[in-house]
Amino acid sequence: RIQPLNRFGAPSAETGQNVFESVILLSFFLQLLTEASLTSCTMGALIWRILVLCFIASCSQLPVTVAQYLSSCKTPGGDGEPGTCVLVRECPFARALLMKQKHSNNDIRYLEAIRCGMLETKALVCCNAPNITADSSSSSGSIDGLLVDGETIDGLVENRFSTPEEKRGLLPEVCGVDTYRGPIRGELAQLFHFPWNVLIQHRTKDGEHRFHCGGSLISDRYVLTAARCIMGIKKTWTIVSVRVGELNLQTDPDCDDSTAGVTECASPVEDIPIEKITVPSNYTGTGSPAVKQDIALLRLARRVEFSESVAPICLPLNTSNWVGYSTEQDGSFYESGWGKTPDAGGGGDNKWNYVSVGVARELCRDRYPHASIDGEQICAMPWSEQNTCRGDTGGPLMYQSGTDGAWYLMGVGSFRKQCAIVGEPAVYTNVATFTDWIVENLEP
Incomplete structure (x- = not known):
């Protein structure tokens, strides 16, 4: 069972808990948007979810522990696996979890528990299988390992095939x-x-x-x-x-x-x-x-x-x-x-x-x-x-x-x-x- 880290004090009241959970998701969604190159459909869906979260959370902030980018960390749960403190876009599992249509309480707790610091204004997460490219920390962003509806969050995959008919050529004859x-x-x-x-x-x-x-x-x-x-x-x-x-x-x-x-x-x-x-x-x-x-x-x-x-x-x-x-x-x-x-x-x-x-x-x-x-x-x-x-x-x-x-x-x-x-x-x-x-x- 995933337990939240002690550095976050979750309110005991139900309303406070909703605010707490919403801010967790909001901080991640805002990061994805600021780094994103999205389709209009995906962008619209994210903006709508962020507006709802802003209304619930009043756009408040949560403290995080500062950690060095690419430093070692322990993933939550049990004894904890060795991980690396990386950007959200560099952790396929975290991004996949974030992009779910509905988030359970365990999802919220896990997203909160894996946070390991900040890099400038961007959240860092503890990831045991990061996908890091040579220039992933640069301002231009990187191509991530997990795709959502054919688009990466941080940029489009450069592809010489422009039509579905041409892409079929990638399948064996x-x-x-x-x-x-x-x-x-x-x-x-x-x-x-x-x-x-x-x-x-x-x-x-x-x-x-x-x-x-x-x-x-x-x-x-x-x-x-x-x-x-x-x-x-x-x-x-x-x-x-x-x-x-x-x-x-x-x-x-x-x-x-x-x-x-x-x-x-x-x-x-x-x-x-x-x-x-x-x-x-x-x-x-x-x-x-x-x-x-x-x-x-x-x-x-x-x-x-x-x-x-x-x-x-x-x-x-x-x-x-x-x-x-x-x-x-x-x-x-x-x-x-x-x-x-x-x-x-x-x-x-x-x-x-x-x-x-x-x-x-x-x-x-x-x-x-x-x-x-x-x-x-x-x-x-x-x-x-x-x-x-x-x-x-x-x-x-x-x-x-x-x-x-x-x-x-x-x-x-x-x-x-x-x-x-x-x-x-x-x-x-x-x-x-x-x-x-x-x-x-x-x-x-």
Whole structure:
């Protein structure tokens, strides 16, 4: 549980607490505006929120402890992880938290607790994974790691691609090729099965590295996963890398000697650092009963070299590849993963595949009456009962096109009540409704 630092004395009265919380948010919002290069829509939204906060808080000031920019600090909670005192724009997690549409009491306390001083008129925050460029402290600002609706807060990413059509060129021409030719049922995955499966790796406050979510490789530089895998993790955790080429977590490399006594092995797995994170600005958050826009785009720090065990899945950009196909009742899908979730991890060491069937949204709404299931989501459930949770949060819901034979990423695992139970649908973010957003946020 996050506790406020002692240097802030929160009023005991309810009105005073509201003022206190509003000023915390106000100070951060004002800093973002003074450093910003925003779209008119984003600017308008921020200005409106600031006016409301000013009315509540009467634009008062809070004291902060002066600290040296880039000095060492301890992040709040537990023993505290080592961090660096940086500007708000240089801390992706702080900025993502700040840009949420609604802020819980814990959010307010965390924003207050991570403040570690001032640099001139700008707030400094203690960040355990800052994104700092060589000139980040200069007056011209810097390009940050976290994007909001395709725009950075401190400036636009310089991009030679000016139209969505040109940006599509950043996606691979060849995709969705699964070199495994055996049957695909509810079974243990074999070597080279669905080579776009990835695992999202987090670092805990104790320094341990764990896998708590899955994702899908969509190019040699980008992975698609669920926003809850970024925003819904414990505040003492840090997302650090993506693992590609994995099959069994206990073996490296993974090998298969079932073919005529000949042993075949995949390339060793790779853990690739994450360079940038893009989350929709109106993602409603894991605390909301109606989770919306649960999708995130991860830019890797370097390009992935494709192989039989590492390859991208196709995005549903062209509807002609799946025209007439129902994403609801009776539509057949495939899932693959280790059963990883952002809250408890779970799952096993082996990757599994299984068949799912689409569920009508009316039935899905009955199962999740408070979730406001709509066209931005797909519901599906296992074709047959399984004995374990096999799909990952953030992992792929796939469809093989009868037109070109390629595999397409139709859904991103979002949430479910129970896993691997016939009659209990899971909810997935409908990737087809986010392809424009994905393409707009691609960079060379």
